[in-house]
Amino acid sequence: MNPDADKLWLAPRWALAILLAVLGMLGPFSIDTYIPAFSGIAKSIGATPAEMQQTLSAYLFGFAFMNLFHGALSDSFGRRPVVLWGLAVFTLASLGCALSQTIGQLVFFRALQGLSTGAGIVVSRAVIRDMYPPALAQKVMSQVTIYFGVAPALAPIVGGLLFVHLGWHSIFWFLVAVGVILFTANFRLLPETLHVSQRQPFEVRHLLRGYWDLCSDPRFLLLAFASGVPFNGMFLYVLAAPAFLGERLALEPTQFFWFFLLTIGGIMAGAWVSGRMAGKVAPKRQIRDGFFIMLATSLVNVLANFLFEAHAAWALWPIAVFAFGWALMMPVVTLLVLDLHPTRRGMASSMQAVIASTANGLVAGLITPLVMHSTIALALTSILMLSVGLVAWVWLHARWPEIGRMVAKDPA
Secondary structure: OOOOHHHHOOOOHHHHHHHHHHHHHHHHHHHHOOHHHHHHHHHHHOOOHHHHHHHHHHHHHHHHHHHHHHHHHHHHHOHHHHHHHHHHHHHHHHHHHHHOOOHHHHHHHHHHHHHHHHHHHHHHHHHHHHHOOHHHHHHHHHHHHHHHHHHHHHHHHHHHHHHHHHOOHHHHHHHHHHHHHHHHHHHHHOOOOOOHHHOOOOOHHHHHHHHHHHHOOHHHHHHHHHHHOOOHHHHHHHHOHHHHHHHHOOOOHHHOHHHHHHHHHHHHHHHHHHHHHOOOOOHHHHHHHHHHHHHHHHHHHHHHHHHOOOOHHHHOHHHHHHHHHHHHHHHHHHHHHHHHOHHHHHHHHHHHHHHHHHHHHHHHHHHHHHHOOOHHHHHHHHHHHHHHHHHHHHHHHHHOOOOOOOOOOOOO
């Protein structure tokens, strides 16, 4: 924690949470806005559904690759420069997407977007831990998740309206405007939260040692898998939205927002409850509760899809409840990850994001195209994604039962 943290941000705590949430939401916002226009983009540039799916994969793999470096760079040069450079590149990449005329151009600039957007979510987590002690950090992390949820809920609505009235290029022009606004806001408001005494040398040998320390620590890997892979249990449905919502549930593009509204509502509710539990409930109990909710919901979802034909009246709710369980545990697991190696919080946040986004990329590029046209296959794949994270957490709990046992109490 920065020893001068109380002097860096004098405005209310919720205001910093909003600023960091807006940074963190840039990644999912870049996905959700253009999903309603999938079919329109494909027709306009002569792309196949598989080629359009690669615009998601390119973005996610770009996100995963650059996340290897965002945190390490912020540990050496500070949080603020990494955020500002990331926003600048995102704005230019969005401009490239807006001007694209072929699928190849769109895939390239989507990859460039992915390379840049990770800076926001990776660095914002490190900023929170720079500024606040554990229990208070969990509350702020939960607030960030709540505010973060507003944008993805609005994104498909905005994307659908822009597509219907102005065409698909307007969606990326809108993202250009978002990039300019965020750069300006963070240039003026975001403080440098990494204390000079806590900066790490930017040397290849030192960086490689840091990566090795993290990747050879089974506690870190298990926590990263426990938090990152289960997310795909609901993200799978986001990636499959054009087929799941449009084909299987017969919803119009302008109706997609119901799915996102319910899912993000689940995330926001889970994050709110997580914040209320901070400092009162042991982290491991909160994680257990989150996994129990996700597992029970997934089992119900699988059973319902085997017994009934999917219908919008019930098929969206299990995903929303699953999102609630994930958001309940996510802030806690993230803080446990960051505190395993306190001197390398930026790098730890990076590596956590790499594992999560690599899983996201595999699900987007390989798994989703195979299962997106069957609601039963989607439900089974969702519970499989959850099972990977659940096994990781059970393994960690059995081997290191002391992790997450104590309730974090902040000084008065």
